[in-house]
Amino acid sequence: MTVDRIAVRNLALFAYHGVFEGEQEIGQRFYLDVIVEADLRPAAASDAVDRTIDYAALVNVVSEAFGEKRQKLLETLAERVAERVFESFAMAQAVEVTIRKPSAPIEAVFDHVEIQIRRVRHG
Numbered sequence: 001m002t003v004d005r006i007a008v009r010n011l012a013l014f015a016y017h018g019v020f021e022g023e024q025e026i027g028q029r030f031y032l033d034v035i036v037e038a039d040l041r042p043a044a045a046s047d048a049v050d051r052t053i054d055y056a057a058l059v060n061v062v063s064e065a066f067g068e069k070r071q072k073l074l075e076t077l078a079e080r081v082a083e084r085v086f087e088s089f090a091m092a093q094a095v096e097v098t099i100r101k102p103s104a105p106i107e108a109v110f111d112h113v114e115i116q117i118r119r120v121r122h123g
Helices: 021-026 041-046 055-067 074-088
Strands: 004-015 028-038 094-101 113-120
Touching: 004 055, 028 055, 028 074, 055 074, 074 094, 074 113
Parallel strands: none
Antiparallel strands: 004 028, 028 094, 094 113
């Protein structure tokens, strides 16, 4: 099986997600990596954008899914993003979503917290 990948890395999105009320009121910046696995040979052979996953369309799908509804957990958001990628791009065979939260309300010095999921299309 061919494993080709299209990736958007470090997509910065401002949103109002979090467990605590203050996070939901003030909001904060999140950073997302989305990697989509698909067979890119038809696009390479034809040099046609309609035979691949357009980066701009991918960014739009991810941004809309992420901002659609306030959530407490990054896990919920990652799952929603993965589902929307499968709904929007029939050629997507698998998707990996990483969400980083640099301003998590933790009394510690750290760069960010993050979660990562990988989902494979079934059927």
